[in-house]
Amino acid sequence: GSVYFDVPKFNKEHPYGKLSGRNIDELYANTRTLDGQDQKHHPADFALWKKAAPEHIMHWPSPWSEGFPGWHLECSTMGEKYLGETFDIHGGGMDLMFPHHECEIAQSVAHNGHDTVHYWMHNNMITINGKKMGKSLGNFITLDEFFNGTHPLLEQAYSPMTIRFFILQAHYRGTVDFSNEALKASEKALGRMLEGYRRLQELTPSEESTIDVSNIRRKCYEAMDDDMNTPIVIANLFDALRLVNQVKDGHAKATQADIDELKAVFDIFLVDILGVRTEMAGSGDNGEVLRPFEQAMNLLLEMRAKAKANKDWATSDLIRDRLAAIGFTVKDTKDGTEWKLS
Secondary structure, rough: EEEEHHHHHOOOOOOOOOOOOOHHHHHHHOOOOOOOOHHHHOOOEEEEEEOOHHHHOOOOOOOOEEEEEOHHHHHHHHHHHOOOEEEEEEEEEEHHHHOOOOOOOEEEEHHHHHOEEEEEEEEEEEOOOOOOOOOOHEEEEHHHHHHHOOOOOOHHHHOOOHHHHHHOOOOOOOOEEEEEEHHHHHHHHHHHHHHHHHHHHOOOOOOOOOOOOOOOHHHHHHEEEEEEEOOHHHHHHHHHHHHHHHOOOOOOOOHHHHHHHHHHHHHHHHHHOOOOOOHHHHHHHHHHHHHHHHHHHHHHHHHHHHHHHHOOOOOOHHHHHHHHOOOEEEEEEEOOEEEOOO
């Protein structure tokens, strides 16, 4: 027949439910009526091996019956085979914390005599316009549909980096709610980040400094150490970008050491840890990706400069205002015209 794990027996020496905060007394009322319940000694007991019905697709021989391993046992076995008796991180959705991960802990501890996982990390649910994402609700959106904008709930396509940046702006234990408004805001925020990164590469050092960059790296590490708090990391990077823009716009001064520290912070946290690809900022070996875009902007600014030279103020203002409407700031300086994403 089938083989079950005796949870009350395990609980005499080890706390079953320590991950989710449940205790086995609560489980009488919360256990579903499933096939095999009458074979259990306690409602919290779970299957290690299930005898297969003739029509079941999984059949393997065992000392107990022809059948298949329990769902929880599959995961503990794979974890130990590929990662060893102990490993650092086990992830999963919050809906798996109980009973699945509690059962994994129980059987692994019973088998090995010690905890297997050092850190359990559970991500929260994904919603669409405030409703849980699900195929039955017709609001399930695949990554391909996000990237090509073909789903009826989407107003436009969104790049892979926009989706990544959007998710990183929420803590992984928080609910991620996809909406066109939120995605557009994230797209704009990512644009500001990449534009700031591009401007960082262009900074000219001064002999003296009027900015303080000494604590940015520490704050970012502290945020990552605080349960991978990526929204705080991103907020710290935007604080750093304000310093970059102040220096670039001539309102502050930075030494070479300041600039080197800022570049190191962005390369560590934005690129290496958060995984944001910065070639769209014109950096690195793939800067040619942005080159046609920059050439188009330069062409528009040349047309505007000619209009100003001919005192065609209407055309000059039209180009500036239309660029502003789609998210670009055009600024006339003594050294020429500069542009950046707003």
